[in-house]
Amino acid sequence: MNQLSKLHIEGFRSIKNADIPLRALNVLIGANGAGKSNLIDFFRMLSYALTRGFQAPYLVERGPASAILHFGAKVTPLVRAELSFNTPDGTNTYRFSLADSTGDRLTFTREEVQFHREGEPLPTPPIPVIPRPSDESGLSELWSENDPTVLFIKKMVSRCRVYQFHDTSLTSHMRDACPVDRNRNLTSDGGNLPAVLLAMRKDNPENYASIVRTLRLVLPWFDEFILEPQGPAQKQRVLLRWRMAGRTEYEFDPGQISDGSLRLMALVTLLLQPVDKLPSLLLVDEPELGLHPVAEQVLAGLLKSVARETQVIVATQSATFLNYFEPQDVMVVEHENAESNFIRQNPDELASWLKRYSLGDVWNKNLIGGRP
Structure with missing residues (x-):
């Protein structure tokens, strides 16, 4: 499996200088404000950058530069990052720098890729992705696909996707009808959940059946989704409606689903989708929010299962959720001396404690x- 093996970040929000080794499954735990969400946001930034959305909407919504640079431009003039992706052939590396510029903005001042073939003593020379400072990432340009290393990095970074299903209010996108044809990938907020389920029921019935079975396990009142497109043929929309077990003559709409149940429906769909739909790196922020302990156990099992197919980073604050993972999969996030540190746990060092206590x-x- 191709995966991100090493991540180095300098100057990004609370992350002053951190080397973060990554495995197939990575569970971040720490206190509020420790830096878990800042690491998640780093990948959100990359997603925007690859679609020419770095200046807007990313910096407009999540900036400005003074809020992203560690304690502002006077203390930290640059954000630097290096991502190393391991493959059977060798290591592909992506490096970039972002500098403060006029108008409290950030500009790409350096962006390059490099390949180190397995067994070779030295890597190939770095390949610049931008010829000069740029407001947008060079990886967002079509011409960047001419080099195989650049193309590989572009594909891997573009398939690092952040999911956060926190908005389950009555006005959230998950409770609204969405276009039927908006079904290629589940969006970061789950706003196209009914369209994805409808397409999966048709094209991947085994995956769809697994989703329904799993939901029945943790939501005993749930029987089946009702996914019926409405409207003109070219503009059909579908709403997330459902039937209750034992009362299948009644049909319920998404406004009658609890917040935790709706969030769980999105999470189970995300983790049980076909393998070819999975991102190369799946990031989920606090998936246990509002879930029953039984649902936490099922969710942890799904995360461990999907980590055999793709790389996973999950951030949590739940001690009970932590109990379902192995020590080597856990990174404690500490906020000390005004900076975030990421500490991978050593199972040998914890062995004596784990004979008497759970990991949580x-x-x-x-x-x-990782405690307050």
């Missing part, structure tokens, strides 16, 4: 850090 208990007792 060890964290609660502040034996591995």
